[in-house]
Structure formats: structure tokens, C-alpha cells
Amino acid sequence: MRVKSKIFQTIIKPIEYSLIHKMKHQIASNANGKVLELGNHTHYNMNYYNCMNVKEVSIVANQISDIDSKVYPNKGIIYTQREGMAENLPYLDNTFDSVVFSMLLCSAYNPKQGMKEIRRVLKNNGRIYFVEHVRPKNPILRKVIDHIDGHWYRMSGGCSLNRHSIKLICDSGFEIDQLNTAINGMIIAGSGHVEKVNGLDC
Secondary structure: OHHHHHHHHHHHHHHHHHHHHHHHHHHHOOOOEEEEEEEOOHHHHHHHOOOOOEEEEEEEEOOOOOOOOOOOOOOOOEEEEEEOOHHHOOOOOOOEEEEEEEOOOOOOOOHHHHHHHHHHHEEEEEEEEEEEEOOOOOHHHHHHHHHHHHHHHHHHOOOOOOOOHHHHHHHOOEEEEEEEEEOOOOEEEEEEEEOEEOOEEO
């Protein structure tokens, strides 16, 4: 498993530091108010928050790690961490103005429950910002991804490349209002808000 993890880090590192980080910057810089952050490589988003708009970031992660103020120089933002999972968030309803999640739905044990929890803790006028793997639309690429997904899942320690993340977000009571794609649609970055019906909150 350690060998596979090292191979995975070697493969993912150049993509993570170039493409995915650029996409994370695009979404995290738009967050505002009281922010909840979830997902793999969570702390990489800290440099991207606008300290004029964000004053507090609550982080839920499987493992707690140190936050180095020299690495994350945004002054005036209070960071707090809790160990936990997206499927069972330790917060009251309607707590956050923004929820930022990256590579969460592709790695969550129960992504549907995770999105349900995100909707619960997000205020009715709140917004979500996300970067996720998705199952590609290209039929040839989709067939390849479906074939290798099991190997990738084991090698990466639990990341799936072929989940229907867009549908999952929309089915969880959100409307996506901005969406960018990369790598032939395999990675998406976007934002959304709570879906409303006839002017009423869902």
C-alpha cells in the first residue's frame, strides 16, 4: 500500500500543483462569511481565501494537522479544525455562509449523505464552491475510466474517478450557476446555491 501511495503521489503531484490548484483558487477566492471546508488536500485552499470577505474557516478532515501561519499568510482569518467526516458534520443547521469542498464526493464513503449534511449546515442563502472528479461524457474515455477505476481507487486510497458528482449536487437541493471543466470533462470546478421553487427555499 505504501508503494502504491508513493506511485499515486508521483502521478498526481504535477496535476495537483498546476491544474487543480488553479481551479481551487478560482472557487475559494469567491467564498465569503463563515466558511466550512471539506475534502482531500483541504489545507491547500487556505492561501486562496480573501481575508476581506472571509473571517472564519472551519475545517473538518479525517486527520487533524498543524496550520502554519507562515504557509497560510491570510491575516485576520480564524481557522478551527475538527476531526470528522462529511457524512456526519458536527455543526448545527444553517451555520455557514459558504461551503468549500474539493475532491470530496469522489472519496466520500457515502457522498449522498455528505451532500445532505452540507445542505443542512448551509444557510438558505448560502453558496457552495467545489472541485471534483466526475465520470467523463466522452464514451471512449468513459469506458477507459470505468475499467481502471477499481485500480485507481485502491492505489489512491479511496478516490473514485467515475462518480456522477454533478447529478449528485443537483439532486441534493442545489442549483449550479457556474461550471468549468478540465481534462476532457474529468474534473469540474464550480459554484452553486440552494435551489428554490416558486420563490421558496426547498
